[in-house]
Amino acid sequence: MTTVIDLLAEVLVRNGLITAFLFVGIVVWISYFVSGKLTGGRLHGSAVAILTGLVLAYIGGVVTGGSQGLADIEIFVGVGLLGGAMVRDFAIIATAFGVQFDEIRKAGAGAIVSLFAGVFVSFIVGAMVAYAFGYTDAVSMTTIGAGAATYIVGPVTGTAIGASSEVIALSIAAGLVKSMLVMTGTPFVARVIGLNNPRSALVYGGLMGTTSGVAGGLAATDPKLVPYGAMTATFYTGLGCLLGPSVMFFAIRAMVG
Amino acid sequence: MVIYGVALLAGCMIAGIFIGELLGKLIGVQANVGGVGIAMLLLILASDYLRRHGRLNPVSRQGIIFWSSIYIPVVVAMAAKQNVIAAIKGGPAALLAGALAVVASFALVPVISRIGDGRVVRLDDGSGEDRS
Numbered sequence: 001m002t003t004v005i006d007l008l009a010e011v012l013v014r015n016g017l018i019t020a021f022l023f024v025g026i027v028v029w030i031s032y033f034v035s036g037k038l039t040g041g042r043l044h045g046s047a048v049a050i051l052t053g054l055v056l057a058y059i060g061g062v063v064t065g066g067s068q069g070l071a072d073i074e075i076f077v078g079v080g081l082l083g084g085a086m087v088r089d090f091a092i093i094a095t096a097f098g099v100q101f102d103e104i105r106k107a108g109a110g111a112i113v114s115l116f117a118g119v120f121v122s123f124i125v126g127a128m129v130a131y132a133f134g135y136t137d138a139v140s141m142t143t144i145g146a147g148a149a150t151y152i153v154g155p156v157t158g159t160a161i162g163a164s165s166e167v168i169a170l171s172i173a174a175g176l177v178k179s180m181l182v183m184t185g186t187p188f189v190a191r192v193i194g195l196n197n198p199r200s201a202l203v204y205g206g207l208m209g210t211t212s213g214v215a216g217g218l219a220a221t222d223p224k225l226v227p228y229g230a231m232t233a234t235f236y237t238g239l240g241c242l243l244g245p246s247v248m249f250f251a252i253r254a255m256v257g
Numbered sequence: 258m259v260i261y262g263v264a265l266l267a268g269c270m271i272a273g274i275f276i277g278e279l280l281g282k283l284i285g286v287q288a289n290v291g292g293v294g295i296a297m298l299l300l301i302l303a304s305d306y307l308r309r310h311g312r313l314n315p316v317s318r319q320g321i322i323f324w325s326s327i328y329i330p331v332v333v334a335m336a337a338k339q340n341v342i343a344a345i346k347g348g349p350a351a352l353l354a355g356a357l358a359v360v361a362s363f364a365l366v367p368v369i370s371r372i373g374d375g376r377v378v379r380l381d382d383g384s385g386e387d388r389s
Contacts, residue, residue, distance in 0.1 A: 024330045024337075031333075046329045053336030061342035071338040083334030089293050093270050094325035096297035097304055097318075114369045121361050126354040133350035144350065148358035152328075155335060160277065160289040169339035170351040172332075177355025185359065193366040200370040207362040207369065238301075242294025245277070249288065 009075060016078030024082060027052055044216045047180050050151060053083075054173060067165060085159045092152055096238050104235055107202050111232045114206030119240050122149040122209070123248045126174060131256070138253035140167045145252070146244040147171025148178060150210050153240030160245035179213040186217025195221060198228045205229030209236030262313070262320025269300040 012019045031052050032045030039048075057069030066072030071080030081087065104111060126148025127141040135141060143163040147154030147170065154171025157163075163171075186195070186204075194200050195218075205214045205228065214233040218226045277292020284290065304321070307313040344351075 020334060024334050027333060027337075028330050049329065049333045050336050053333040054339070054341055056337045057339050057341040058345070060337070061340065067340040067343065069338045069341055076337075079334045080338045082331060083336070083338045088328075088331050088335050089274070089296070090266065090270055091324050091328040091331040093273070093293060093296045093300055094266055094321050094323075095328055096300045097266075097321045097325055099301050100305065101301065110369055110372050113372055114365075117365055117369060118362055121365065122358040125358045125361050129350055129354040129357060133347060133353075135347065135350065144354055147351070148354040152332065156293045160292060162287060164343075165338075165340035166343035166347070169336075169341050169344035170347045170354075172336050172339065173344070173348065173351035174354040174358070177352050178359050181356060181359045185363075189363050193363055194370060195366060200366060203370045204366050207365050208359075238294055238297040240294075241297060242291045244291075244294075245288055246280070246291040246294075249286075249290075250284075253286075 012075045013077070016075075017081050018078070019075060020078030020082040023076065023079065027056070042184055042216070042220065043180060044183055044212050046212045047176060047183065050172065050176050054169065054176070057169070089156065089159075092156065092237070092241070099234055099238070103231055107231060108199075110199065111202045111206050114203040115209075115232060115235055115239055118207035118209050118236060119149055119153075119243055120248075121207075122178075123244070123252075127252055130170075135167065135170075136256060138249065138256050139163050141256065142244065142249045142252050143167045143171045144174055145248065146240065147174035149175070149240040149244070150237055151175025151179060152237050153244050156241045157244035157249070161249050175210070178208075179210040182208050182210055182213030183216030183220070186213075187220045190221045195225070198225065201225035201228035202232050205232035206236065209233055209240065211237070259316060259320040259323075261317040262322075263324070264320075265303060265307075265313075265317075266300065266321050266324060269303060270296045272296065273299055 028049045031049035035041055035043055035045035035048045060070035060073055064072040070076045123145035127145035130141045130144035139161050143158035146157035151172045154175050155168050158168040158171055195204055208214050211233045214229040215226055218229045273296025274292040276295050277289035280290035281288045
């Protein structure tokens, strides 16, 4: 029996990347199931899945004492490859496909202002919190600030400017908290912030930027508003990836040295 | 062919990352300056150009759409390979950074909605009160 298990383990290790596809597929499937059953879809499956990823990384760290989360366990080495910077950037760049600049121009000045304001405000707030908690170097502040933008802008920025895995993990967590708060909290604040028409939905999408959060939050508020919020939110991650490891990094570096 | 889409995506990524590295060298920082964002920009421009000239057929598109639709699983894998143990002590920072960013952004919704509003109203009533 042990030889059969050894043989299986050997096959899994030898085909690491494929094992990772299978494993991540199962994680995502379970997460969407949990999202649907336990939260009635209010907490989107993607958020549950990313949270599960962070928890698994913690477990990996406990089991191996290493610094690469689950990827330190031999049969999950492929997870490191699938979630590495190269594949990640490839997949994230692909999300820009089909985006049309004409749309944002038609959406008007408010939408464009909201995008820039959203990126800047999240960065600044995130970087200040990072500073307050002792992450006082420009690289960590920028990366955590980027995470407060979205959980994609965070790691992309962090990798580009050479942040540690620890700080990148924090940036993912910050973005995840934002995404979850936006998807669950929006219905409660919608009335206060005047989120009841297409124009404010456009602005809301540009300010929040987290596509899953915006889609979930608007769906729970008024499904008719989803396309408006989604339209501006689509541009947010690209803008964040452009400004994060450039303008924002230089500005924060100039301030803290 | 599907590979054409994948190759287009790859070309945009290589070009973007290369420009980012180049910018970093020029400015004198050890960073890839905006490379992924530049690559996204290139992909938007390239796919828009090809679409308008009818050069990107649905099969080729599949090569890009596949990668774009797999980004959440990739992010899950990315999360699973981080040094979360070391990050736990900074957990409150992450929570607060995310939460405060949301609060600040929520607060700006009515403010910026008003900016857009005013401008459009001004355009609509055609009173000629131009503000560029």
